[in-house]
Amino acid sequence: MLSLGTAGVLFYKLQSNVTTSPLNAGVGNGSSDKPQVEDTGSLQILILGTDTRDGKNSEYGTADDSTGPGHSDVMLLMDISADNSRVSVTSFPRDLMVPIPDCKSSVTGQVVPGFASGELNAALEAGPGCTVAAINDITGLKIDHFMLADFTAVKQLSNALGGVEVCVDHAMDDFDGSHLVLPAGKSLVQGEQALAFLRTRHSFGDASDLERIKAQQYFLGSMVRKVKSEGTLTNLPKLYNLAEVVTKNLTIDDGLANIPAMIGIAKRLAKIDLAQISFVTVPYEPYAADPNKVQLLEPQAGQFFDALRHDKSLTGPPTPKAGVTSTPTASEPGGSAVTTPATAVPWAPAPPVSVYDKALQPISVANASAVVGRSVQLLQTLAGAGFTNAWQAGDIVAAPTTQLLYGPNMADVAADVAALFKLPATAVVSDPTVNGLSLVVGTDWTSGAEFGKIVVPKDIVASTADNGGECLTVNPLYYTY
Numbered sequence: 001m002l003s004l005g006t007a008g009v010l011f012y013k014l015q016s017n018v019t020t021s022p023l024n025a026g027v028g029n030g031s032s033d034k035p036q037v038e039d040t041g042s043l044q045i046l047i048l049g050t051d052t053r054d055g056k057n058s059e060y061g062t063a064d065d066s067t068g069p070g071h072s073d074v075m076l077l078m079d080i081s082a083d084n085s086r087v088s089v090t091s092f093p094r095d096l097m098v099p100i101p102d103c104k105s106s107v108t109g110q111v112v113p114g115f116a117s118g119e120l121n122a123a124l125e126a127g128p129g130c131t132v133a134a135i136n137d138i139t140g141l142k143i144d145h146f147m148l149a150d151f152t153a154v155k156q157l158s159n160a161l162g163g164v165e166v167c168v169d170h171a172m173d174d175f176d177g178s179h180l181v182l183p184a185g186k187s188l189v190q191g192e193q194a195l196a197f198l199r200t201r202h203s204f205g206d207a208s209d210l211e212r213i214k215a216q217q218y219f220l221g222s223m224v225r226k227v228k229s230e231g232t233l234t235n236l237p238k239l240y241n242l243a244e245v246v247t248k249n250l251t252i253d254d255g256l257a258n259i260p261a262m263i264g265i266a267k268r269l270a271k272i273d274l275a276q277i278s279f280v281t282v283p284y285e286p287y288a289a290d291p292n293k294v295q296l297l298e299p300q301a302g303q304f305f306d307a308l309r310h311d312k313s314l315t316g317p318p319t320p321k322a323g324v325t326s327t328p329t330a331s332e333p334g335g336s337a338v339t340t341p342a343t344a345v346p347w348a349p350a351p352p353v354s355v356y357d358k359a360l361q362p363i364s365v366a367n368a369s370a371v372v373g374r375s376v377q378l379l380q381t382l383a384g385a386g387f388t389n390a391w392q393a394g395d396i397v398a399a400p401t402t403q404l405l406y407g408p409n410m411a412d413v414a415a416d417v418a419a420l421f422k423l424p425a426t427a428v429v430s431d432p433t434v435n436g437l438s439l440v441v442g443t444d445w446t447s448g449a450e451f452g453k454i455v456v457p458k459d460i461v462a463s464t465a466d467n468g469g470e471c472l473t474v475n476p477l478y479y480t481y
Contacts (some may be wrong), residue, residue: 017244017247017248018247018252018257019250019251019252020251020252020253020254020257021106021127021128021129021148021251021252021253021254022104022106022127022129022253022254023129023132023143023144023145023146023253023254023255024129024132024133024136024143025103025104025105025106025126025127025128025129025130025132025133026101026102026103026129026130026132026133026134026136026137027101027102027103027104027111041082042079042080042081042082042311043079043080043144043145043265043268044077044078044079044080044141044142044143044144044145045077045078045080045143045144045145045146045147045256045265046075046076046077046078046128046131046132046135046143046145046146046147047074047075047076047077047078047146047147047149048072048074048075048076048124048128048131048146048147048148048149049072049073049074049075049148049149049150049154049198050070050071050072050073050124050148050149050150051070051071051072051073051151070124070150071094071121071122071124071125072094072120072121072123072124072128072131072148073094073121074094074149074198074216075091075092075094075120075121075131075135076089076090076091076092076216076220077089077090077092077135077139077141077143079308080265080268080269080272081311081313082311084268084271084272085272085273085276085313086272086276086277086278086313086314086315087269087272087276087277087278088277088278088279088280088308088314088461089217089220089277089278089279089280090280090281090282090308091213091216091217091279091280091281091282092120092135092282093120093209093210093213093281093282093284093294094119094120094121094209095119095120095121095209095292095293095294096119096120096282096284096293096294096295096296097117097118097119097120097287097289097293097294097295098117098118098120098134098137098138098295098296099114099115099116099117099118099134099137099138100114100115100117100118100120100122100123100130100134101114101130101133101134101137102114103123103126103127103129103130103133104126104129105126105127106126106127106128106129107127112125112126112130119293120134120135128146128148128251128253129146129253131146132146132253138296138305138400139305139308139309139400140305140306140309140400140401140444141305141308141309144255145252145253145255145256146252146253146256147246147250147251147252147256148250148251148252149249149250150249151195151199152249153245153249153250154194154195154198155190155191155192155194155195156245156248156249157242157245157246157249158189158190158191158194158195159190159191159245160241160242160245161190161223161226161227161232161242162190162226163188163189163190163194164188164189164190164194164219164222164223164226165186165187165188165189165222165226166182166186166187166189166197166218166219166222166472167185167186167187167469167470167471167472168182168184168185168187168204168471168472168473168474169184169471169472169473169474170184170474170476170479171183171184171474171479171480171481172203172474172475172478172479172480173478173480174196174200174202174203174478175478176202177199177200177201177202177203178195178196178197178199178200178201178203179196180193180196180197180199180200180203181480182197185471186471194219197215197219198215198216198219200212200215202475202477202478203215203474203475203478204472204473204474204475205472205473205475206475207475207477210281213281214281214462214472215472217279217281217462217463218463218470218472220279220465221277221279221463221464221465221467221468222468224274224277224465225274225465225466225468228270228274228465233266233267233269233270234267234270239263239266243259243262243263246262273466274464274465274466275315275464275465275466276315276464277464277465277466278314278315278461278462278463278464278465279461279462279463279464279465280304280314280460280461280462281462282296282301282304283296283297283300283301283304283457283460284296284297284301285297296398298369298370298398298443299369299370299371299398299443299446300457300460301443302369302370302398302399302400302442302443302444302446303443303444303446303454303455303456303457304456304457304460305400305443305444306400306443306444306454306455307454307455307456309444310454312454312456313456314456314460314461315461315464355412356412356413358385358386358387358388358416359386359387359388359389360389361387361389361410361413361436361437362389362390362435362436362437363382363387363389363390363391363417363436363437363438363439364390364391364392364393364436364437364438364439365378365379365382365390365391365392365393365439365441366393366394366395366396366438366439366440366441367392367393367394367395367396367441368395368396368397368398368399368440368441368442368443369398369441369442369443369445369446370398370443370446371446371447372395374441374446375392375393375441376392377448377449378421378439378441378449379391379392380449381420381421381449382417382420385420387417393438396440398442398443399440399442399443400442400443400444401427401442401444402423402427402439402440402441402442402444402445402451403427403428403429403439403440403442404417404418404423404427404428404429404437404438404439404440405429405430405431405434405437405438405439405440406428406429406430406431406434406436406437406438407431407432407433407434407435407436407437408432410434410436410437411430413436413437414428414437415428417437417439421449421450421451422450422451422452423451424451424452427451
């Protein structure tokens with residue numbers, strides 16, 4: 001009874017530490033449709049790092065640098081598979097140009113107007129729930145939780161872990177940036193030094209934002225190896241100490257603001273093999289209007305998001321343990337197409353004899369797949385099935401999901417076309433403005449005449465958590481001798 005009472009006191013203490021903010025601040029796009037069950041089902045947690053100089057962070061700049069919530073210069077989407085066999089951590093570049101939705105401010109409650117195209121890290125100005133809404137929109141996911149960390153949180157967390165091991169190939173000094181100073185070889189960084197490692201923008205490789213993302217993924221991989229090797233996630237005293245740091249220094253969503261939920265997630269992570277914890281950078285390319293910014297690279301980005309939505313492995317099946325025989329999975333990364341039964345909840349097959357003349361039904365095919373010539377094969381399939389009054393509606397801006405829009409009195413035709421292509425029921429949408437049918441082919445259907453083939457982009461995984469021993473390449477401009 002005493003132990004139960006002690007646990008209750010500790011839980012209450014942790015609960016009182018928590019700072020929360022709404023999960024989804026998007027106006028009109030609602031909150032997560034998935035029940036927030038931490039111990040079963042796939043689970044997405046958005047981890048954000050803010051550059052705010054408010055409060056305890058004022059020592060890193062003036063109030064003019066960044067006040068309020070700041071900007072999210074670190075955006076990591078952690079995806080835990082439904083069967084607890086793997087985790088992916090996806091980095092989003094801070095200057096990725098995407099649609100920013102209208103959001104309700106977590107501070108003022110007022111609606112903050114969005115943009116047709118804006119830098120993703122600016123969504124945080126309306127609160128972390130706005131970043132959740134923006135990433136939900138571009139990925140088609142429904143993120144379950146978020147964690148928002150500031151500079152102080154990073155320092156305290158690294159201290160609580162007793163430091164994180166990093167390695168660089170040359171002695172270095174980031175004299176005009178984060179002031180990170182390291183000798184050649186391995187170092188244990190924590191506190192200010194850990195923060196400087198994560199903040200440095202110019203010290204590694206070609207000094208690009210991609211190199212900073214690689215350094216952040218490298219740090220996370222090393223941190224995961226340490227936590228796993230020390231059994232932190234299954235040791236209740238260690239887990240409590242870590243939870244106290246987290247609850248004191250992070251802002252989290254209301255659904256995550258209970259200790260059993262946090263413990264449930266920790267238990268799930270503790271079961272996953274290091275080789276199945278993968279780090280990914282969302283596919284991107286230079287932004288057409290400004291090469292100093294970036295945009296999603298299609299169709300790879302759409303294919304990757306589709307793989308996440310359908311809980312597909314990015315790393316392939318785990319290596320069988322001695323004496324254990326495994327059955328190969330249907331998912332094969334590296335550009336392989338796999339059939340996904342999850343998407344195939346097709347409409348009922350067409351009746352043997354149609355009550356309409358297929359040759360007279362107007363059907364347009366718009367290519368939003370980012371694959372040149374994508375419409376041709378689908379038009380051929382339509383013609384072969386008797387739908388000869390179909391035409392190309394041209395290439396349009398890439399869209400993540402395929403839709404079959406149908407106009408008035410065209411539901412039966414839409415059902416037959418959906419069955420022909422094995423489209424899911426969710427893809428078939430009534431639209432009174434459409435004359436006939438409009439098939440909009442998204443990046444989730446980049447090949448073949450049958451929907452439901454998921455392609456994992458080749459070499460999408462940058463590294464896995466079992467990759468240890470490597471040293472980061474220092475930018476020669478920051479060498480010390």
